[in-house]
């Protein structure tokens with residue numbers, strides 16, 4: 001098995017044999033911005049009872065200070081990891097007691113999850129979706145989502161989080177153009193472009209060594225494009241025409257053809273709501289995975305202030321903070337991205 005891909009098919013027996021420490025295997029399958037996997041874990045086990053505590057920490061060295069200077073999106077990824085942990089724990093008959101930010105917002109301790117043994121087994125379908133989920137950057141069918149599916153997804157966010165869908169052609173085009181504009185802006189900014197470059201994995205070998213970042217495979221870049229791509233992406237390359245050709249034009253077309261563009265936003269923008277936002281985004285993805293529906297976040301448009309305003313206008317937000325902008329629909333297969341070995345404190 002390819003280095004870094006084995007966790008997606010890890011046998012469930014590992015949890016049954018090794019207990020709560022192995023639940024972390026599922027947490028790290030969560031999505032994270034540029035696949036930086038900004039997490040570390042602390043585990044304390046009471047062996048005789050097979051109970052204990054899993055602590056989730058933010059690994060600041062994996063933050064993206066230019067793309068995501070407030071680390072909002074890092075916390076969304078951490079929330080997604082927490083959701084996987086909870087779903088997996090319940091499936092393996094633990095009751096997880098989650099305490100968010102037990103040492104306050106400034107500490108890198110994101111959550112304590114106390115695990116007690118329980119007799120009840122959690123949701124198997126949701127659990128199975130953890131290893132089925134992936135970001136799908138390919139073309140989506142124009143087939144709309146049924147009212148039933150929309151209702152099911154809409155019922156997921158708790159109070160304080162809002163989910164909105166846009167399906168109308170003109171507004172979708174507007175969003176597509178905002179994403180395009182934001183990406184162009186980011187590529188023209190030296191610091192952001194360097195940061196993007198440093199998380200690109202240009203060959204299979206590089207991807208297998210780092211086991212993080214964005215590989216060409218997950219970006220759907222192959223053949224001749226795969227050979228030219230590292231050259232045009234170089235921070236010093238000035239040929240922005242080619243960059244447009246590779247990324248920007250394509251993404252605009254893909255967005256326009258996708259039936260639904262969703263936005264998950266929070267009534268408040270605090271560390272706590274970002275974590276809850278991440279949990280909700282992951283739960284939406286798991287439910288969608290189970291229904292055969294793909295997701296693709298498009299957060300560039302909310303990373304650049306001017307375009308974030310356009311997104312706010314399109315969704316008629318007042319004070320809410322956009323957390324994840326994404327396209328959604330039915331699509332063909334997509335590759336899994338790699339994961340680093342587990343890191344414990």
Ligand SMILES: Cc1cc2nc3c(=O)[nH]c(=O)nc-3n(C[C@H](O)[C@H](O)[C@H](O)COP(=O)(O)O)c2cc1C
Pocket residue numbers: 029030031032033034035073074076077080133134135136137213214296297298299300323324335336337
């Ligand atoms: C908060 C957040 C923002 C993201 N923004 C983007 C984005 O703008 N464009 C994109 O292609 N993927 C985006 N992603 C998806 C990640 O790149 C993806 O989760 C990561 O590469 C791991 O791959 P996986 O989701 O297939 O496991 C985002 C993910 C998160 C959690």
